[in-house]
Amino acid sequence: MYQNPNHRLLNQTCIVTGASSGIGKHVALAMGRDCANVVVNYISDPVTAEEVAHEIEVSDDIAKAMTFKADVSKEDQVQAMFKAAVERFGTVDILVANAGLQRDAPLHEMTLAQWQTVIDVNLTGQFLCAREALREFIRRGKRPDVSCALGKIIHMSSVHEVIPWAGHANYAASKGAIVMLMQSIAQEYAPIGVRANSIAPGAIQTPINRDAWATPEALEHLLKLIPYNRIGQPSDIGAAAVWLATDESDYINGTTLFVDGAMTCYPGFSTNG
Ligand code: NAD
Helix, strand or coil: CCCCCCCCCCCCEEEECCCCCHHHHHHHHHHHHCCCEEEEEECCCHHHHHHHHHHHHHHCCCCCEEEEECCCCCHHHHHHHHHHHHHHHCCCCEEEECCCCCCCCCHHHCCHHHHHHHHHHHHHHHHHHHHHHHHHHHHHCCCCCCCCCCEEEEEECCHHHCCCCCCCHHHHHHHHHHHHHHHHHHHHHHHHCEEEEEEEECCECCHHHHHHCCCHHHHHHHHCCCCCCCCECHHHHHHHHHHHHCHHHCCCCCCEEEECCCCCCCHHHCCCC
8 A cells, every 4th residue: 555655664563773874864864754763873973863863853854863882792781772662652563773883903903892893783782672672562562553573673883794805704604694693584484474684784974985986086995885876865865765664565584675776786897897
């Protein structure tokens, strides 16, 4: 059924992790534009998180927003975030497990701390948030007036769930693991109405990869990897995330949506390899 594009998430609540910058910020803003209540999670930047929450509330007179500080790699903090969300908004319908980071090094020089930090945030953080979301979906039960699904989980993955990445093995390993986490959740919980999917962004212009676009030379080099010949914007991911959260994508479950300007289409082979 067609839904008003600006009201597709009416009466639903979305938690977006790592929402004070980059992709998470624009996912939060886009969810708010479609009338979802939004929990803007942050770890270190309360001022920007408040600005995002404020922007959601002023740009739409229905959506409400709250900020919540939590380290997604810490079980007690993730649980406290879901508790606060349920206290404020009644339930959680959508999780966008977006928070992530890089600690780059050649593998033979990578410290255990670099390895562990990336796995803790990018993988364990997604497990902890997805587990709390599932617990809340099951506790609350279906609301057919609001959504066909019992709940929606969107994992922020990366093209590096399929593209190996020298010098970033911890990051690529964490994103590769997201595929099996997401698909196992879909296999296990689709029968009760949960939808679990991933978004795999290509190169998106955010603070995480500033070195790759901050100078004209770096950008020119980067664009050789992107057949569509432009760097992605966080709003490209925001739009995809909202669509994945609406009933318009109700039959999409257990899959990865690549939003990458064809980066995964082996651009090196465009001139005969
Ligand atoms: P970003 O650095 O702007 O955003 C990452 C956010 O995660 C930040 O707000 C940061 O504070 C937060 N964060 C880090 N550790 C956290 C923790 N322990 N708990 C809670 N929040 C934490 O970068 P981004 O590009 O917006 O990245 C968002 C997601 O998109 C990441 O998962 C990243 O791997 C993924 N991604 C980004 C790109 C890209 O090109 N920018 C490409 C593919 C995937």
